[in-house]
Amino acid sequence: MPVFATDRLSRLLARTSPARQQNNAAVPLVTVTSVQGGLRIAAANPAAQNAGVFPGQPLADARALYPALDVHPSTPGEDLKALDALAEACTRFTPWTAVDSIWGGGQSGMGGGQSGGLWLDVTGCAHLFGGEQALLDRLVSWLKDHGYEARAGLADTPGAAWALARFATRAGTPTASIPAGTAHDRLSALPVAGLRLDSATVEKLDRLGLRTIGDLISLPRGPLARRCGANVLKRLDQALGRQREPVSPRRPPPPHHARLMFAEPVGRTEDIAAGLDRLLDQLCAGLEAANQGVRQLELTLFRVDNSVERARIGTSRPVRDPAHLAYLFRDKIAELDPGFGIEVMMLAARRVDPLTASQMTAWQAGLDRQSQSGDAASTARLIDKLSGRLGARNVTRPEPVSSHIPERASRARPALGEAKENASNCDWSPPPRRPARPVQLLPQPAPIEVMAPVPDGPPVMFRWRRRQHHIARAEGPERIAPEWWHGTRGPKPQNVPRVRDYYRLEDNDGQRYWVFRDGLYRPDRPPVWYLHGFFA
Amino acid sequence: MSRASVAPFPTTANVLDDLRARIRTLESGQENSLAANDSRVHAVSLGASELDNALPWHGFPTHGLHEISGDTAATGFVLSLLARLSHAAAGAPVLWCQSGRDLYPPGLNAFGIDPNRLILAHGRTDTDILWALEEGVRSMALAAVVGRLVKVAPIAARRLQLAAEESGVPCLILRPKEAHAPAGTVLTRWRVTSVPAAKEKEAETPWKAHWQVELQRCRLSSQLAATANATSIDSRSWKVTRNMDSNNETGDLTVVAGLRDRPAEPPAGQDIAG
Structure with a gap:
């Protein structure tokens, strides 16, 4: 897509202001970016290019050529986002799509930040559209319907397709394809810029008189690599299919x-x-x-x-x-x-x-x-x-965890996923002589006010949710010490779990609770009590 | 000779008579079909003969909609029931639906429930929970379905009841203490509350649960009145204990005493002797 950036912008403008819809393409539109203190043209739409504006030109020069120029700031991030969305939408043609990574930066020799490219692997998809040419036509017209000027190239290798789309197409014939096996002849006529080389290399080759890919093919490889760098050979081999070039799709194609x-x-x-x-x-x-x-x-x-x-x-x-x-x-x-x-x-x-x-x-x-x-x-x-x-996280199966800390002793595993074998080498059976566990456990222990006759003994009364509960019966303590291998990691001292003394309490109404005192009793500090669960 | 099968030209009177006859057979037939000795209805013992005999099926029926209300004791009663239902259904899984996440699987061992057999579903709204319950009942793969709900609309209860009757998967509705409005049509309705372990020794070694179990409603109990143990139906409230520290598989309930509505004729001499 040679003028993707300005196409995107004019689409956006046409949507917001109805006045623009009439002669959208005729308005010269440019985006500018600030380069070395001065504003330069980043992208120009065809109307602007006809008026003599070209990417890389200082904005002042462009304004001198065409004073009524519609100027907008360049937004490469937005462009990339739109290109990605377009790649997503192109999965209607093939599940394998990708954004061309050579985007912007002026290295493509095709006008820097104004063009955008997409890879589509149409292997095995062309027959769905009635042949490769029909697929290309459909792709280009579909993009044009959505306001994007597009050129398409189809070849055996990504490199050749890249060169074709950019140098073998014209406004009248926006598609080009190479039948299998003829890449060599067809590519020879194309300029060296079609090999995805940076502009400095293209300039160097140009000075040497090497203008087409055919010129490069005929040269001995050793001296060529020495003079122009190995990248030229690599790109040449990739285009001709002598070297594999893996391109990663946006998302892996479904099986x-x-x-x-x-x-x-x-x-x-x-x-x-x-x-x-x-x-x-x-x-x-x-x-x-x-x-x-x-x-x-x-x-x-x-x-x-x-x-x-x-x-x-x-x-x-x-x-x-x-x-x-x-x-x-x-x-x-x-x-x-x-x-x-x-x-x-x-x-x-x-x-x-x-x-x-x-x-x-x-x-x-x-x-x-x-x-x-x-x-x-x-x-x-x-x-x-x-x-x-209900959502996969809301349908669970409980899973035992080998931990003595009550809230860590079980974990909810989504029932949709398969059980991990030997994920936890423990089962639900409690160790012998361990006191029973409650049937309901509060997600967060609730602080309670407690009255205890002996400071380190069980409470006789506690207050929870503004209700007093007088204790008729108490059992305990069951002392649960923190796991020392977990305790040291807490960022703050108060987050480190402390020793808990759990008591089973029954109040005068027969309700049974599971409460604990946080930390060992120390005379200099009032004990802190929590309600943690309910027995049936 | 049935009238419906021979009458070639049904008149209004014929049709009405026929319908009445069919209703009569349905009414009587349903009572018969849901009786304990019918092979279609399976009942699971509650673990205490006093409770079993209070029900026309001589046990807890493995179909229909049941409502259990009360505090955490009701949860415990449901868990004891689940253990027996799951055991009877050859270890089929149990679906437990509620909005919160406070059910504590390590605590279920004491009731004889294998937490691996538990599927927990958390619905944000009552509608979600009711939907999940109905799907669970209709899936036929479960031993029982439990839903903790505050409110059940009569229509929703009716739907669940029909589904549970048809599929043979019992659906238990667990309602908190605060709920007062009774659900619509249920097969049985229980109220289970904690009671203090009165007059027992302070240093009682095993940690026992003391519940008051009250059978508030039971459809088809009229049939029970005709059976021999007529005295027990009047007793609809029991004080029950359950040993919590033994980790036994069956987890038997022990009926301590019928609390209210004592049998009309107490066993002779007991009052005098006591």
Whole structure:
């Protein structure tokens, strides 16, 4: 996208002021950045470039050429954000998209901070659009519809595609592609700047009379590397496919996905649900062929206004039952905002696990209403449903932790995740002769006022929530010492847990409490008491 | 010969008679079907014969909606029930729904509950909790479903009751002490409160829970009146103790005494002797 920065800006302006919508492209628009004390043009739109303005020009010179210039500050951060969003929206063409890392900085030789590039790996996707050329046309026209002037190049290697998009296209023919195996001939005619070299190297090569890539190919490699640096050779090899060039996608492509395109944008929840059913059938067929089940599933809706809506579900065990998955999505779909309509729906399995046929029969058994209770599959389905609505963190299974500190002795593990084997080498059975634990434990011990006849003895009365509780019976203390290997880490002395003396108390009404005195009794300090739990 | 099957042209009178007959069979049939000796209804012993005999199923039924209100003693009573229900359902998991996070799994061992069998669901609103309860009841995979709720609307209670009747998974509603308005239609309603361990020795060694268990409502108890142990139905309130330090699997309740509504004819000579 040669003029991405100004395209983005004029889109923004057209949205905010209706007056601009009429002749948006005709208004010369530039962004400026402050360089070495002076303002210089960072990006200029085609209208401004026609008037003689070019990136890198001082603003004063540009104003002299065209006084009515529309000047805005350059915002590379916003540009990058918009480019990233665009890469996201381009997942409608292929799940593998990335932002070109050579962005701004003037090193591309293509006007510095005004252009923007995206990588799309369309391997195996072109046939969905009717061939590679059709895909390119569609991509460019789709971007143009959204106000972005775009050029597209398609080749076997990222380097060649990069060169093609920038140097083999013109305003009239915005796309270029190289049939497989002919990269050598086609690239030879392109200028050396197409090799993604910095401007200093391009200038040096230019002085040597090396203007096209073909000139470089014909030269002996050793002297070339010595004179111009190894980077030239590396880029050349990458473009010609002699050296592999890995490019990382924005997000890893899902192992399984299904896509549905609508002829007309849809907006009704029922339509989305119907589309989801078709996608699920498609996806589950693919999963069955691969003997896999889905653990995390993501539904992406591409809206007509170029934004993206998402819904995610998770399952506690691998699933490929369309009915169950559709049920999990049911509530989520209703919350999605279709905006002005949805063009493309995509369902991507973000995480899959092996699911063999024997497990499949267990699922079918779970579907059977007459199956005996205690079926693990039905439990898993229940957990999926509950986690879907209440949130994965709100559906938990308790897990023992080997700690004597009461509040650390158990942990809530999301039921959706699988149990870690041997994560804690302890079980729930209490050590022998340990006094019973309460059934309810306050998340935070509540401070209480206590009256005790003997300073280090059990209380006879305590006050909690403005009520006095007279103690009829007391048992204890059970002394629980802090774990010395944890205690020293506290940033402040008062955060270090102290020895606690726990007492079981029963008041005159028969209510049973678990209280403790914080710290050992010391004559110089009044004891601090807390209420920590309730016995049944 | 049933009238419904032979009447070729149903008249109004025929239809009405037929409906009445069907209602009669339903009414009588339901009582029969939910009786203790029916194979469709399973009952789990509460661990004390006095409590079991007060119920028409001679035990706690493993279906339907049950309401237990009271202070922490009610939680304890529900936990004892859960241990028995889970044991009867071959260790099937138990779903526990509430808004807070104050249930303390290490404390459940004393009730004979394996915390690994527990699924905890935390809903922000009562609507969420009721939804989770219904999903749990309908999943058929659980031994029991427990929800701690302050308020249950009659319609929601009716839904839960129907689901719990149909699926055979008991649904227990645990309500705090403050709640007064009774829930709509329930199979049984209990009120369990802590009572002081009166007149017992100060140095009583085992730490025992003392509860007052009151059966406030029980559907189908009219059938019980016809059975032999008619005396026990009048006694609807018991003082119960439970040994908390023994960590025993079954965790038997021990009925100390029927507190109020004593049997009309006490065993002869007891009052005089006492």
